[in-house]
Amino acid sequence: MTWLVTGGAGYIGAHVVRAFQDAARRTGDATLEPVVLDDLSSGHRDFVPDDVAFVRASVVDTDAVRAALVEHGVTGVVHLAGFKYAGVSVQRPLHTYEQNVTGTAHLLEAMADAGVGQIVFSSSAAVYGTPDVDVVTEETPTSPESPYGESKLVGEWLLRDQGVATGLRHTSLRYFNVVGSGAPDLYDSSPHNLFPLVLDALTAGRTPRINGTDYPTPDGTCVRDYVHVADLAVSHVAAARALADGRPLAPVYNxxxxxxxxxxQIMTTVAQVTGIDFTPEVAPRRPGDPARIVASGRAAARDLDWVMRHTPEQMVASAWEAHRRPTP
Known part of the structure; x- marks a missing residue:
């Protein structure tokens, strides 16, 4: 009896896998042992521990997913696999929908065939679009503004409808700007995320760039949630354990x-932590960037052991350590 982590060779997925391993060791609960399914389109095979079963396959391949579920005695799924680049999704909407909507539908079909009845879905704060409130809650209306955000919302709907049809037990976790590292050998390799962009620039001797300093915020730059990846991973496992224990969960959590x-503020912290003094270059705003997206985590704190355990300095320091680690 195991939990399948789709996308488990990716940056977030690999941290979730290790959080499952830690929970299994700490509690002695063998049902928390993870299995990874990943097509390695953006993940890294060396992110998967040697003692974790690995299946190289895509979630759009129903037969391969079904076989993995049966072979490894899977009882639940944490679904992180997908195409996550909101900006690029505007140029590649069909690919985004195939990976995130069709892929989720095929995964749910395989789960139904294999009798697997519980799933934790990695959603996104992108489902909110540009909210007109300072802090979004789970009740804030959804209004996605990219194919990526739309695909994540449709994924939530698929879980909801499958729950009605088959009794599937599920919850979806919405988040944004995941940063840091929980282990020196796990790093964010995204070519689009702020932390790797800034750290790559500093390593190459370039000056990091800020897109827009004239937003209606205290310092004129965009305000976002920045959450540490290890904290995020703990709450994925907490959600899985709650489903396995039969405890009631809300359909979505921020x-x-x-x-x-x-x-x-992030730039200032990076300079302080790395010891590299720089003044960021100022570039024009990027189209579609809202001034502020910040979410409340109160419901998740109540139900999913959600705690911001890391300071901004620790977020940057852990990312910097992993970024500078020599690759094998």
């Missing part, structure tokens, strides 16, 4: 900071 940090 894993948010409640107050957020600005891009300028």
């Amino acid at each position: 894993l948010g900071s409640g107050d957020g940090l600005s891009v300028a």
Whole structure:
């Protein structure tokens, strides 16, 4: 009896896998042992521990997913596999929908065939679009503004409808701007995320860039939730354990900071932690970037052991350590 982590060779997925391993060792609960399914389109095979079963396959391949579920005695799924680049999704909507909507539908079909009845879904704060409130809650209306955000919302609907049809037990976790590292050998390799962009620039001797300093925020730069990946992973496992124990969960939870940090604050912290003094270059705003997206994490704190355990300095320091680690 195991939990399948789709996308488990990716940055977030690999941290979730290790959080499952830690929980299994700590509690002695063998049902928390993870299995990874990943097509390695953006993941890294060396992110998967040697003692974790690995299946190289895509979630759009129903037969392969079904076989993995049966072979490894899977009782639940944490679904992180997908195409996650909101900006790129505007240029590649069909690919985004195939990976995130069709892939989720095929996964749910395989789960139904194999009798697997519980799933934790990795959703996104992108489902909110540009909210007109300072802090979004689970009751804030959804209004996604990219194919990526739309695909994540449709994924939530698929879980909801499958729950009605088959009794599938599920919850979806919405979050944004996942940063840091829980282990030196796990790093964010995304070409689009703020932390790797800034750290790559510093390593190459370039000056990091801020897109827009004229937003209606205290320092003129965008304000976002920045949450540490290890904290996020703990709550994925907490959600899985709650489903396995039969405890009631809400359909969706925000894993948010409640107050957020600005891009300028992140830049200042990076300079302090790395010891590299720089003044960011100022570039024009990027189209579609809202001034502020910050979510409340109160419901998740109540039900899913959601706690912001890391300071901004610790977020940057852990990311910097992993970024500088030599690759094998």
